Amino acid sequence: MDTQLRKGILDVCVLMAIKNEDSYGYKIIKDLSDVIKISESTLYTILKRLEEGEMLIVRSTEYEGRIRKYYHITQVGIQRIEEFKKEWGEIKKVYAFITGDK
Amino acid sequence: MGKQEFIKELKGRLKGISDKDLNERISFYSEMIDDLMENGKTEEEAVSELGSIDEIVKQVISETPLLSVVKEKIRPKKTMSTAEKILIVLGFPVWFPLLITVLALAFTFYVLLWVGVIVVYSVEISFIGVAFAGVVGFFAYLFGGELNLISIGAGLIGLGLSVPFYYVCAYLTKGTLKVSRSIALKIKTRFMGKK
Incomplete structure (x- = not known):
């Protein structure tokens, strides 16, 4: 898949994984495993990018004597998902044009 | 490989990223290993799930x-002593010109890399220019000017050459981009990914 396209899709997938409730690294990968395979290193990069874009905030919580980071979606993150849905409508049109489907 | 061994090796291999970034990465992987183990993996399995250290280092570098x-x-790793600071100030006439030279050399090298591309594009533009002049000459003839066969002929040749030469331009640009990218990657690997 085209890297730019893949990046955008992965970002939104991760945002969706934390949309309804805060989640953590292992759970995000597990929840998304049916949809798309993300390696641990890739997830780190995505989370970092989303944090820099202020689409999520990180909260460190103590869990069974160790630290676990929970990721919480922000308003900007929710907006990003909505934007993506709109963009996707346009992409579908282009796809139909390319394949010749009406 | 156990968790401690994995973290130690990763720390040793990831030079050239900030301490903050390094610690964040390490705690991310450490949390991941703990969670994998909690879900039934052995320590060894959990570590191997994360992929090889080589792969991780390669990804971080890119x-x-x-x-x-x-x-x-x-950025100096430790704070400098007074003696070192004095030495740096006193040594200014020596290291400053050296630094400028190194920067100038790097810049020259980069320009040289692109010179080929600039040249082929100039040639391509001149072909198109000749072709255009030929067209103008032809129309001048149609509207009652003199018949200048040389200019029209040169225009046709220019037009003919400009098409295949366009591919030369595109090919060379792509190649140069690739080379400059791979040089950047090599430099980064030298700084960061040392065993």
Whole structure:
């Protein structure tokens, strides 16, 4: 898949994984495993990018004597998902044009 | 490989990224290993799930911009002693021209890399220019000017050559981009991914 396209899709997938409730690294990968395979290193990069874009905030919580980071979606993150849905409508049109489907 | 061994090796291999970034990465992987183990994996399995250290290092290198690697390398790891500071000030006439030279050399090298591309594009533009002049000459003839066969002929040749030469331009540009990217990656690897 085209890297730019893949990046955008992965970002939104991760945002969706934390949309309804805060989640953590292992759970995000597990929840998304049916949809798309993300390696641990890739997830780190995505989370970092989303944090820099202020689409999520990180909260460190103590869990069974160790630290676990929970990721919480922000308003900007929710907006990003909505934007993506709109963009996707346009992409579908282009796809139909390319394949010749009406 | 156990968790401690994995973390130790990763720490040793990831030079050239900031301490903050390094610690964040390490705690991310450490949390991941703990969670994998909690869900029924053995320590060894959990570590191997994360992929090989080589792969991780390669990915980190390709994701870190060259500029931040250089910045991280230049930033002194410890605070300087007074003697070192004095030495740096006194040594200014020596190291400053050297620094300028190195920067100028790097810049020259980069320009040289692109000179080929600039040349082929200039040639391509001149072909198109000749072709255009030929067309103008032909129309001048149609509207009652003199018949200048040389200019029209040259125009046709220019037009003919400009088409295949366009592919030469595109090919060389792509090649040069590739080379400059791979040079950047090599520099980064030298700084960061040492065993």
